[in-house]
Amino acid sequence: MSDAEKDPVLRRAIDELRRLPDADPGKVKRVVLAAAAARVSPADDDVLIKPPRRSNAPRFAAAGGLIAAALIVGFVSRGAFPSPSPAVPAEHATPQVAGAASPSMRSASASSSDMVALPQQFTLRSAAAHRVSVVGDFNDWNPKIAPLVRSPDGVLWSTIVPVMPGRHLYGFMVDDSLFVLDPRAPKASDPDLGSEGSVVIVGRP
Amino acid sequence: MSRLNLTASRLPLPRPAATAVLDARTISRAKLGDIDAFTEIVDAYYRRCLRFARATLRNPDDAEDMVQEAFIRLYRALPRYEESARFESWLFQILGNCCRSANTAFGRQGARAVDDDAALERIAAPAASVDRIEDDWGDAVRRALSDVPVYNREIFLLHYVEGFSYEEIERMTGVKQSALKMRVKRASDALRKHLAPVAARGGDVA
Numbered sequence: 324m325s326d327a328e329k330d331p332v333l334r335r336a337i338d339e340l341r342r343l344p345d346a347d348p349g350k351v352k353r354v355v356l357a358a359a360a361a362r363v364s365p366a367d368d369d370v371l372i373k374p375p376r377r378s379n380a381p382r383f384a385a386a387g388g389l390i391a392a393a394l395i396v397g398f399v400s401r402g403a404f405p406s407p408s409p410a411v412p413a414e415h416a417t418p419q420v421a422g423a424a425s426p427s428m429r430s431a432s433a434s435s436s437d438m439v440a441l442p443q444q445f446t447l448r449s450a451a452a453h454r455v456s457v458v459g460d461f462n463d464w465n466p467k468i469a470p471l472v473r474s475p476d477g478v479l480w481s482t483i484v485p486v487m488p489g490r491h492l493y494g495f496m497v498d499d500s501l502f503v504l505d506p507r508a509p510k511a512s513d514p515d516l517g518s519e520g521s522v523v524i525v526g527r528p
Numbered sequence: 529m530s531r532l533n534l535t536a537s538r539l540p541l542p543r544p545a546a547t548a549v550l551d552a553r554t555i556s557r558a559k560l561g562d563i564d565a566f567t568e569i570v571d572a573y574y575r576r577c578l579r580f581a582r583a584t585l586r587n588p589d590d591a592e593d594m595v596q597e598a599f600i601r602l603y604r605a606l607p608r609y610e611e612s613a614r615f616e617s618w619l620f621q622i623l624g625n626c627c628r629s630a631n632t633a634f635g636r637q638g639a640r641a642v643d644d645d646a647a648l649e650r651i652a653a654p655a656a657s658v659d660r661i662e663d664d665w666g667d668a669v670r671r672a673l674s675d676v677p678v679y680n681r682e683i684f685l686l687h688y689v690e691g692f693s694y695e696e697i698e699r700m701t702g703v704k705q706s707a708l709k710m711r712v713k714r715a716s717d718a719l720r721k722h723l724a725p726v727a728a729r730g731g732d733v734a
Contacts, residue, residue: 332727336719337688339669340583343575351574354596355567358603464563 359464360500440485441525445493447471447480447505452497455480459493459520466496488526555615559606566606570599573616577623580690583673584627584682586634594630598623620690621700624682631678665726672722676715683708684715 445457455471461484462468471480480495492511495503504510505521550572557565577598581591601622609618673681686692686700687708694705701708 330716330720332723333716333720335665335727336669336672336723339666340579340673340685340689342579342666344578344582346575348571350592351567351570354570354574354599355563357596358566358570358600359563361600361604463561465561 356502360496360502440487442483443486443523443525444481444483445469445471445495445505445523447495447497447503448478449480449497450478452480454498456496457482457484457493458496458502459486459491459523461486461491461493466499471495486523486525490522490524492520492522494520550615552611555606555609555611558603559609566603569602573619574599576690577619580620580623580685581627583670583685583689584624584631584678586631586678590630590634594626595623598626601626614696617692617696617700620686620692624686624700627682628678668723668726669719672719675722676718680711680715680718683711684719687712 447455449455455473456466457469457471458464458466469482469484471482473480493505495505497503504519508521508523510519511522550569554565554568558569574595577595578591581594581598582588585591585594598619602619605622609615676684683697683701683703686697687694692700694708697703697708698705703711
């Protein structure tokens with residue numbers, strides 16, 4: 324029998340110490356957001372940024388990405404899709420297709436038109452940023468999937484991402500550490516993480 | 529003065545503290561960067577981590593920051609986590625490191641200004657207020673624990689409150705089991721010495 328089990332005072336003290344603090348979902352969400360932001364910082368562990376491999380598989384993946392990118396660029400250039408982006412005038416945009424290998428693109432061959440990923444342009448004005456990516460529920464909030472490209476004037480960042488039709492929450496990850504909302508888009512609470520996100524509605528309402 | 533009922537302990541000891549059981553797949557998903565899976569992990573362990581940090585830190589006000597720091601370190605290191613190791617031990621190992629660092633930093637800062645009116649009132653109050661404070665068994669326990677040296681306190685909490693075996697704590701801290709048992713005994717003796725008079729004043733100690 325342990326020391327504590329023999330002593331009722333100590334047992335009662337341990338019971339008291341075992342009382343858990345009250346649950347606070349808001350704090351849990353803040354921790355998750357902080358950890359998610361920190362994991363993609365430049366000082367991150369090297370295991371997260373693996374050097375490109377030289378096997379055949381990545382070549383196929385890259386080829387798939389290029390094909391998907393070409394499809395999207397084609398759609399856009401033909402005006403096949405409206406631009407529902409809360410974004411910027413077209414003359415400023417320097418669209419680049421990003422995240423072509425995202426899960427959204429894998430649904431592009433579905434028979435229903437509602438299940439086809441649509442190209443969605445995202446833009447952000449920031450002269451000070453060094454890196455910008457769009458993160459949202461359509462790419463698992465992964466900042467490595469959809470980096471934005473800086474325009475020649477150095478102020479506007481933009482990209483085009485295939486996104487499934489529907490309402491989506493998103494934001495921008497600036498310099499791998501700062502999560503900012505799109506100043507041109509409406510905001511809503513993120514059901515998963517609690518914080519606010521910008522809202523984009525893709526496809527038919 | 530309220531009567532303390534000290535007969536209703538829910539022990540035996542130690543035992544794993546209550547935590548939602550995490551599916552191994554949840555940890556695997558989190559290793560791959562799945563934020564939903566990581567949210568499940570934080571949700572399952574946050575309150576236990578906060579309890580441990582509050583009891584371990586010299587400045588309990590730092591507890592939430594240390595818990596957040598521990599989860600940040602955990603998330604960064606997750607890709608390297610070997611699933612043969614016990615996840616819970618690993619988390620508390622990280623948290624323990626964070627708390628030790630914070631205690632060291634706090635010790636260097638020395639005394640801090642007290643801005644809390646309630647705290648000032650307690651300090652300035654006459655001796656009778658000690659009885660008032662210790663009417664509350666929980667306050668008495670926390671005050672007694674705060675008098676236990678941190679290096680003994682941490683091991684005591686890991687063993688009796690968080691439910692880790694001495695073998696697990698040895699792996700987590702690198703301290704031999706014989707030394708761990710001695711630290712727990714010293715912490716237990718200190719708590720008993722402080723709390724026995726409080727319990728005697730309170731009543732039943734069966």
